[in-house]
Amino acid sequence: MALTCRLVLLLGAATLPLLLCLTAEAREVGVNYGRVANDLPDPAAVVQLLRENGITMVRIYDTNDAVLRSFANTGIKLMVMLPNENLADAARSPSYAADWARRSVAAYLPATRIHAVSVGNEVFDSRPDLTPLLVPAMTNVQAALAQLGLADAIKVSTPLSFAAVTDSFPPSRGRFRDDIAQPVMRPMLEFLKRTGSYLTINLYPYFAYAAQPDKISRDYFLGNPNPGVLDQDTGLMYYSLLDAQRDATFAAMDKLGFTSLQAFQGETGSASAGRPKPGSPHKPHAPWELAVGDGDGVDPPAASKANAQAYNNNVINRVLSGRTGTPLRPDADMDVYIFALFNENGKGSGPDDIEANFGLFYPNMQKVYEFDFSGGGSPPPAPAAESWCVANASVGDSWLQAALEYACGHGADCGAIQPGAVCFEPDTRLAHASYAFNSYYQRNGRANGTCDFNGAAYIVYQEPAGTCDPNASWCVANAAVGDKRLLDGLSYACANGADCSAIQPGAPCFEPNTMVAHASYAFNSYYQRNHRASGTCDFAGAASVVYQAPSEFTLSSTETACSHQRLRLKKR
Numbered sequence: 001m002a003l004t005c006r007l008v009l010l011l012g013a014a015t016l017p018l019l020l021c022l023t024a025e026a027r028e029v030g031v032n033y034g035r036v037a038n039d040l041p042d043p044a045a046v047v048q049l050l051r052e053n054g055i056t057m058v059r060i061y062d063t064n065d066a067v068l069r070s071f072a073n074t075g076i077k078l079m080v081m082l083p084n085e086n087l088a089d090a091a092r093s094p095s096y097a098a099d100w101a102r103r104s105v106a107a108y109l110p111a112t113r114i115h116a117v118s119v120g121n122e123v124f125d126s127r128p129d130l131t132p133l134l135v136p137a138m139t140n141v142q143a144a145l146a147q148l149g150l151a152d153a154i155k156v157s158t159p160l161s162f163a164a165v166t167d168s169f170p171p172s173r174g175r176f177r178d179d180i181a182q183p184v185m186r187p188m189l190e191f192l193k194r195t196g197s198y199l200t201i202n203l204y205p206y207f208a209y210a211a212q213p214d215k216i217s218r219d220y221f222l223g224n225p226n227p228g229v230l231d232q233d234t235g236l237m238y239y240s241l242l243d244a245q246r247d248a249t250f251a252a253m254d255k256l257g258f259t260s261l262q263a264f265q266g267e268t269g270s271a272s273a274g275r276p277k278p279g280s281p282h283k284p285h286a287p288w289e290l291a292v293g294d295g296d297g298v299d300p301p302a303a304s305k306a307n308a309q310a311y312n313n314n315v316i317n318r319v320l321s322g323r324t325g326t327p328l329r330p331d332a333d334m335d336v337y338i339f340a341l342f343n344e345n346g347k348g349s350g351p352d353d354i355e356a357n358f359g360l361f362y363p364n365m366q367k368v369y370e371f372d373f374s375g376g377g378s379p380p381p382a383p384a385a386e387s388w389c390v391a392n393a394s395v396g397d398s399w400l401q402a403a404l405e406y407a408c409g410h411g412a413d414c415g416a417i418q419p420g421a422v423c424f425e426p427d428t429r430l431a432h433a434s435y436a437f438n439s440y441y442q443r444n445g446r447a448n449g450t451c452d453f454n455g456a457a458y459i460v461y462q463e464p465a466g467t468c469d470p471n472a473s474w475c476v477a478n479a480a481v482g483d484k485r486l487l488d489g490l491s492y493a494c495a496n497g498a499d500c501s502a503i504q505p506g507a508p509c510f511e512p513n514t515m516v517a518h519a520s521y522a523f524n525s526y527y528q529r530n531h532r533a534s535g536t537c538d539f540a541g542a543a544s545v546v547y548q549a550p551s552e553f554t555l556s557s558t559e560t561a562c563s564h565q566r567l568r569l570k571k572r
């Protein structure tokens with residue numbers, strides 16, 4: 001289904017089928033079933049394990065007969081591979097490609113649900129000598145599948161490593177390496193577009209973080225809420241290193257004129273143990289000069305169960321929630337294979353090599369850590385509960401009046417609802433009672449039992465429309481100080497109690513995704529949570545207090561809408 005959608009997108013079909021397709025599409029997370037090990041369970045047991053864990057999509061690194069047969073009649077979707085060793089033959093000989101497609105793919109259909117073929121794997125890095133043969137091999141394999149009537153059912157791609165992209169930070173500067181951009185990537189992208197396929201890239205934020213844990217925030221690597229990183233060229237904020245890498249890839253595609261092609265994520269993952277070995281093949285090429293580090297110097301090692309669990313569950317949850325857009329491509333899809341199904345003892349140089357520790361499962365089929373392919377693993381933190389106390393009209397006027405007098409006589413601030421004062425309008429008993437009850441409730445720190453008034457009041461968790469605040473003030477960012485100082489302030493606010501969850505991707509105040517909008521949001525949250533205490537809206541001069549709703553600021557209209565609505569929520 002996902003592939004059909006891409007096909008429609010790429011062929012530029014009419015709007016209606018495209019929309020139908022998008023709404024019908026479910027994103028999917030799979031696993032890489034690598035077998036570079038001598039202690040793995042047999043394929044039939046693996047199929048059972050996958051089913052028990054709700055895993056419906058698998059990538060393998062060959063077309064092993066026993067594996068392909070084990071997946072028959074399971075409904076599990078498979079991406080198979082023509083290995084690098086066979087790539088030269090497939091490039092030079094259409095009849096070799098045809099024979100391979102018949103024997104290794106078509107022979108297993110339809111019982112085994114092969115939906116994609118990767119031609120080689122990270123060829124530029126692992127077999128640079130084959131680089132000129134890559135697109136010819138893809139072309140021959142695709143033509144062979146088309147001959148068999150499988151052009152729509154099975155897409156051909158080739159997983160690249162992220163080393164194909166250079167200048168990857170800021171993301172908008174991403175481009176393909178000079179030696180491959182014109183000779184290989186341009187014809188490859190043309191091929192992918194022509195055949196309704198997609199670029200496949202293996203992204204490992206883990207390696208970038210492991211190389212520079214002092215420069216890259218751990219939460220940014222993991223996809224946890226964090227203050228974000230600015231692309232100073234576009235003004236877009238990034239909250240996940242994975243998205244920054246995805247956008248660097250999109251930017252590289254854009255530079256070759258392929259602005260509508262999808263980038264499919266081949267694989268991603270994070271090590272749960274092990275020491276990195278120098279010269280690891282996944283070592284990032286690009287310098288990651290990012291602006292934020294956690295800065296406490298006590299970060300746990302990059303390869304840890306906690307990190308792998310958080311990273312992979314965040315990826316899974318993100319894909320399943322459909323929040324797969326990136327700052328540069330808000331509509332981008334993301335299907336992904338988690339690397340890898342098992343810890344593989346034949347990878348790397350020994351059991352303490354991180355390469356041998358990417359598995360979700362140990363070879364004995366025990367989980368290395370908790371994860372959930374239905375999206376239930378480590379849910380994102382709930383926003384801080386805020387609440388308001390409102391009057392219940394149905395208890396009747398006399399009851400309300402008695403309760404109102406009680407509240408005003410026991411510490412509620414009722415000055416503002418006196419005739420002529422700022423919250424006198426609307427002059428109804430219900431509005432005045434709500435004002436007084438809420439004042440009492442807030443002044444008592446929203447303690448249990450302080451919003452009751454014998455049943456005349458109840459608690460709500462959304463700010464009621466028209467709530468009057470006599471002393472409203474807001475803290476807003478000053479764009480003129482520049483992004484560096486805004487980011488410093490933003491990082492400080494988010495690390496010191498501001499609610500920054502609403503400005504994470506997919507959250508209500510993510511758009512507009514600009515530094516000044518996000519800084520205003522965070523500054524104001526910090527200010528309100530500190531009860532507008534003096535000195536809590538400064539951020540080294542990056543912020544100032546305003547007494548009118550910030551609609552008059554140099555904020556765009558959407559920004560105003562979010563700021564306005566959300567800033568009001570933060571009052572008191």
Ligand SMILES: *[C@@H]1O[C@H](CO)[C@@H](O)[C@H](O)[C@H]1NC(C)=O
Nearest residue numbers: 392393394395455456457458
């Ligand atoms: C409002 O009061 C009525 C009458 O006492 C009661 O039935 C109702 O549950 C109350 N509503 C809320 C939201 O508490």
Ligand SMILES: *[C@@H]1O[C@H](CO)[C@@H](O)[C@H](O)[C@H]1NC(C)=O
Nearest residue numbers: 444445446447448449450451
């Ligand atoms: C308020 O009451 C609820 C349930 O009655 C309880 O779970 C909660 O801990 C209480 N909160 C406080 C601050 O006492």
Ligand SMILES: *[C@@H]1O[C@H](CO)[C@@H](O)[C@H](O)[C@H]1NC(C)=O
Nearest residue numbers: 413416439469470471472572
């Ligand atoms: C408004 O400000 C005054 C003076 O600082 C204070 O006494 C009053 O409690 C404030 N009211 C609210 C609702 O914050």
